[in-house]
Every structure is written in C-alpha cells, then in structure tokens.
Amino acid sequence: MISNKVHIVELNAENWYDCCQLEICEDQQAFIESNAVSIAQSKFEHTLKPFAICFDHKVVGFLMYNSVPEELDAHWVYRIMVDKNYQGMGIGKAATILMMAEMTKTLDATKIVVGYHPDNKGAHRLYASLGFIDQGDRFGREMAVVKDLKI
Template sequence: MSNEKVRIEGLDSENWYECCALEVSEEQRDFIESNAISIAQSKFESTLKPYAIYFEDQIAGFLMFNSVPEELDGYWIYRIMVDKKYQGKGIGKAATELMISEMAKLPNVNKIVVGYHPENQGAHKLYQSLGFIDEGERFGKEMAVIKYL
C-alpha cells in the first residue's frame, strides 16, 4: 500500500459523523471502543487528537493519540481502526505510519506506546511490523508495546 492513497485529517464538523458509522469486523468488536465513544472522550480530554483516515477520497478509519506523555513516560496511541470494508489493504499500517510522523512532531517525544488486547492478532502483527517492542508492560487486560524514536 502506498501512503499516497492514505491520508489522515483532523476530525471536524465535516467528517466526525461518518467516522461514527465505521465498524470493525465482528471478531474485533471486543477489542476496541466505538468511534463515537472515542470522539466523545476527545471532547472532554483536550490533549487527545482524533483523526479520520482516508483511503483515496473515502473515510476508511479513525485514529486518536494523546499529545502529552502518560504512563511509561510515553505518548500513547489511543485508537486505530479501519472499517471492515477496507481491511486487508494496508490502510491501517499506512495510517499508523502517518500518525507516528505526526506524533514525532510533539515536544520531547522519545517513545510511543500503544495498548491492545493480547488476543488481537491483527494489532500484534501491525505494531510488530512497525518496530514496537513488548517489554512485558501490562495495563489491566491489555499489553503495552513501545516504539522508541
């Protein structure tokens, strides 16, 4: 997948509702909050930065990260999802690479952290392919993996 076909844009009055309508596959539903909940959360936690993922000119996914460091002294990826109709095309990886580039612009970023359910094999493969390392950190039911910049 070339990054030319994938872009991320900040969530706004034009694209938020369409992001709410996106869905993951049935087997992924237990692993991620709905986009609507994530968008609502971003309205109450001003450091969260929500984005729409576009594939060509269609909204294909949603992502969100925190713009301040948190646990493990890292900047956290809160959400990354690709609609079930667009999965398997490399969109998630391309969007995550774009998100990492955006996060790298934040002040004093030296590591990015993401948590996910250990049974979520898609997330595991994605983050491993992007250089995230499992150092054994756990938060409740989720494992946290780290990418050093």
C-alpha cells in the same frame, strides 16, 4: 502504492459522523471502543487528538492519540481502526506511519506506546511490523508495546 492514497485529517465537522459510521469485523468488537465513544472522550479529555483516516479522499478509519506523555514516559495511541471493508489493504499500517510522523513533528515525541488486548492478533502483527516491542508492560487487560523513536 497504497500509502500514497492514505492520509490522516484532524477530526472536524465534515468528517466526524463518517467516522461514527465505520464498522469493524464482529470478531474485533471485543477489542475496541466505538468511534462515537472515542470522539466523545476527546471532547472531555482535551489532550486527546482524534483523526479520520482517508483513502482516496474517503473516510475509511479513525485514530486518536494523546498529545501529552503518560505512563512509561511516552505518548500513547488510544485508537486505530480501519473499516471492515478496507482491512487487509495496508491502510492501517500507512495511517500508523503517518500518525507517528505527525506525533514526532508536532509533539516532539520520542517514545510511542500502544495498548491492546493480547488476543488481538491483527494489532500484534501491525505493531510488530512497525518495530513496536513488547517489554512486558501490562495495564489492566491490555498489553503495551513500545516504539522508541530515538533509535
């Protein structure tokens, strides 16, 4: 089972550069900031928590969430990406499940929100498969989907 080989590790001196080297498919580039920009953002917004996504102990993705509630009285996921060479294997879904467990355990999160561009069909499929609901919330060019963990 692939989920047994996926884990998330807090960003650190040993894995940050590997995260910066990851690439997404060309048709996804309009939907997400680079990992380097996200990592820089986390150094100035100290409530952001960046993680490397590892598969078989190799860095293959990046995610970042906010450790304090924001809009919609929820904890927000800022980034989730998997390198183009590892997409379609279930790694993103497994990492998202691990991230939600981490947020529940360390932050006592009860509601998680992810914002993404409505044209990002891959993100839509991923979050819908995990029970995130589109309640009609929009923030700029992004739609926000909500996962209520109290249910």
